[in-house]
Amino acid sequence: KAGVTQTPRYLIKTRGQQVTLSCSPISGHRSVSWYQQTPGQGLQFLFEYFSETQRNKGNFPGRFSGRQFSNSRSEMNVSTLELGDSALYLCASTKGTRNYEQYFGPGTRLTVT
């Protein structure tokens, strides 16, 4: 069974631009969560989608948004990029039960210059 895939793996953007990251969960998994990983703040929860609906949301500004499609694939968008948005963005999927046992993708490394 294929694991969680994320595209692109690396991305360089300029301040003020926007970016869209994509995540394809494991086949059969209906929940997708997104996390931001930085040296200073560690792993922080952004939001979770289940059956195309946002089920949980972390403490991030409105510039961070996401969505989930009917095939469970998910995208997250960051608008008006700031230098502090440079991070590794991870997505994780679960079946929808045992939600704490999450399967993570390799992440997208976003660098904002």
Next chain:
Amino acid sequence: GESVGLHLPTLSVQEGDNSIINCAYSNSASDYFIWYKQESGKGPQFIIDIRSNMDKRQGQRVTVLLNKTVKHLSLQIAATQPGDSAVYFCAETPSYNQGGKLIFGQGTELSVKP
């Protein structure tokens, strides 16, 4: 591979020794506590979980202990191997029924010397 350059506590052990990684959690109401392992260039990988009504749970070469009195969680790895070298995160989830929100701890870098 990917490195997030985390400035983390480091635990260095000799191959074959036992390792103990500690974590303090914040929310007394959390339902599940979990350990994840993150190797360089990869996303975190689930190791083991323990529900809040348990004190101890064992897996293959790993044991998790939960002390709710002092809000402390530990991961014991028996006969540590070079392949165990990674960053280890504890995490908690507010409630089993409230979806996939995980709150992660700072992380500890485990280095295994051959």
